[in-house]
Amino acid sequence: MAVWSLLPAVFAGSYLLYCVALVVHRLYISPLAKFPGPKLAAATQWYETYYEMLYNGGGMFTKRIKEMREQYGPIVRINPWELHIDEPDYYETIYAPSAPYDSLKVFEARFNIPKAAFSTADHTAHKHRRAVLNPFFTKSKIQAHGPFIQSLVDTICARLTAEYAGRQKPVKFNGMFACLAGDVITNLAFGKEYDLCLSEDWETPFTKGMTNLVSSTHLTTQFEWVVPLMNCIPDRIMAMSPLFQPIIEFRHGLNHRIKELLKKRPKERDTGGDTVFEVLLNSKLPREELTEERLQHEAVSIVGAAFDTTRQALTMVCFHIIANPDIYQRLRIGYGTVQRSPRISPREFHFNGYTIPPGTPVSQDSYHMHSNERVFPDSTTYRSEKWLGDPKSPDGVKQLSRYMVAFGRGARMCLGMQMAYCELYLMVASLMRRFEFELFETDRSDVDFYRDALTPQAKPDSQGVRVLVK
Numbered sequence: 001m002a003v004w005s006l007l008p009a010v011f012a013g014s015y016l017l018y019c020v021a022l023v024v025h026r027l028y029i030s031p032l033a034k035f036p037g038p039k040l041a042a043a044t045q046w047y048e049t050y051y052e053m054l055y056n057g058g059g060m061f062t063k064r065i066k067e068m069r070e071q072y073g074p075i076v077r078i079n080p081w082e083l084h085i086d087e088p089d090y091y092e093t094i095y096a097p098s099a100p101y102d103s104l105k106v107f108e109a110r111f112n113i114p115k116a117a118f119s120t121a122d123h124t125a126h127k128h129r130r131a132v133l134n135p136f137f138t139k140s141k142i143q144a145h146g147p148f149i150q151s152l153v154d155t156i157c158a159r160l161t162a163e164y165a166g167r168q169k170p171v172k173f174n175g176m177f178a179c180l181a182g183d184v185i186t187n188l189a190f191g192k193e194y195d196l197c198l199s200e201d202w203e204t205p206f207t208k209g210m211t212n213l214v215s216s217t218h219l220t221t222q223f224e225w226v227v228p229l230m231n232c233i234p235d236r237i238m239a240m241s242p243l244f245q246p247i248i249e250f251r252h253g254l255n256h257r258i259k260e261l262l263k264k265r266p267k268e269r270d271t272g273g274d275t276v277f278e279v280l281l282n283s284k285l286p287r288e289e290l291t292e293e294r295l296q297h298e299a300v301s302i303v304g305a306a307f308d309t310t311r312q313a314l315t316m317v318c319f320h321i322i323a324n325p326d327i328y329q330r331l332r333i334g335y336g337t338v339q340r341s342p343r344i345s346p347r348e349f350h351f352n353g354y355t356i357p358p359g360t361p362v363s364q365d366s367y368h369m370h371s372n373e374r375v376f377p378d379s380t381t382y383r384s385e386k387w388l389g390d391p392k393s394p395d396g397v398k399q400l401s402r403y404m405v406a407f408g409r410g411a412r413m414c415l416g417m418q419m420a421y422c423e424l425y426l427m428v429a430s431l432m433r434r435f436e437f438e439l440f441e442t443d444r445s446d447v448d449f450y451r452d453a454l455t456p457q458a459k460p461d462s463q464g465v466r467v468l469v470k
């Protein structure tokens, strides 16, 4: 028998040996071997991949982590290299404001925008990119945009009166709020809006693109090679896929805006920094930080981050207000983003007698925090009055708001929190003051967290929140 005919068997045998050695190392030698958790999850990343991609349609790992917590306690090894902690009072240790913690490298490729502040894993690079954006998103800056946001809200209300009131024609809240969020952020980012709020039936290619981008999150996170592979395939071929076609269109739209801005002579651009990208272009960032590619990444990131989160929050709040008329005008944000966002410390963490080695990704998340029955008893019942009168947490000392982490905490906390609050206040107040709504073939399962696609998504066959305007 020729020697070369044995090669496949030699390769297969070596690979098998390598896998066995890897599993033995992960289970018995790795510095994380002492942490509790399912052995299979510690042995292979495929465990997480199975829950994110396959089990019950995917997006199920966040919920699986909650089950692990119930079985193994407040600290769990959730995959070969990462720990998850479920202890409300420890949140501020991991998400400390000025701590020099990195984020996950694999997240850089998640939305194919590695150069955006949102994706930047390295703490120092993130700090510089973030610092130039911060001034645009302060409370006072956002308040100055209040009249513009109110004008969009008024446009929506006028349409509700003209096209829906008194008719048996349900309004799709998910789509309607997506249009609001999209118009607000594109206008504030570029000084141009897409007029999504005027679109037929609140359905637009832009919102479809954003929705698909969010849905692709597990595919691109679990298989790091997907994004580089996609980048090798011409867009016109990628656009044949119904998943990627709207994403490509969405990205091209934003790329076009950036190109337009860069084409303007610098003098024309210097209009006092009215839009996010004027602020960026007039900032003191070095030239290599202001390339077309980097600005395109920042554009997708800022528009994307503003979109699904705000749409979800508005839809959920309005559903609960309509379903419970006695809670009119009091609101609480649900989970925010449910997917964990680990931090990597250059120093050790100490938790519950464990020493967590430097360089280990450690996370908590808003799903575990907001469903913690010690801090939020009866957490699945919508009782927004619990937030009235500056309440204390169950220990009677700390403010309850310390545990409200829908916008995250620390150096990577939500950049657009004030903008989101502004949209929520103006939109919800206008809708609830001006209209009487009735839910149409909609119940809690249309808003409750079923699967995670970065943000909490309702059951797959949900048609969204639909209401009749009386």
Ligand code: HEM
Pocket (backbone or CB within 6 Å): 117, 118, 119, 130, 185, 301, 302, 305, 306, 307, 309, 310, 313, 333, 335, 336, 337, 341, 405, 406, 407, 408, 409, 411, 412, 413, 414, 415, 416, 417, 419, 420
């Ligand atoms: C209700 C609405 C919103 C919720 C619940 C929300 C939630 C969050 C959360 C939890 C994070 C932190 C992720 C992490 O720890 O890694 C985040 C980051 C971010 N959010 Fe929001 N967000 C909302 C609206 C917005 C809006 C309107 C904008 C508009 C610009 C925005 C822009 C961003 C950006 C750019 C980041 C990344 C910040 C960084 O990495 O430094 N978000 N958001």
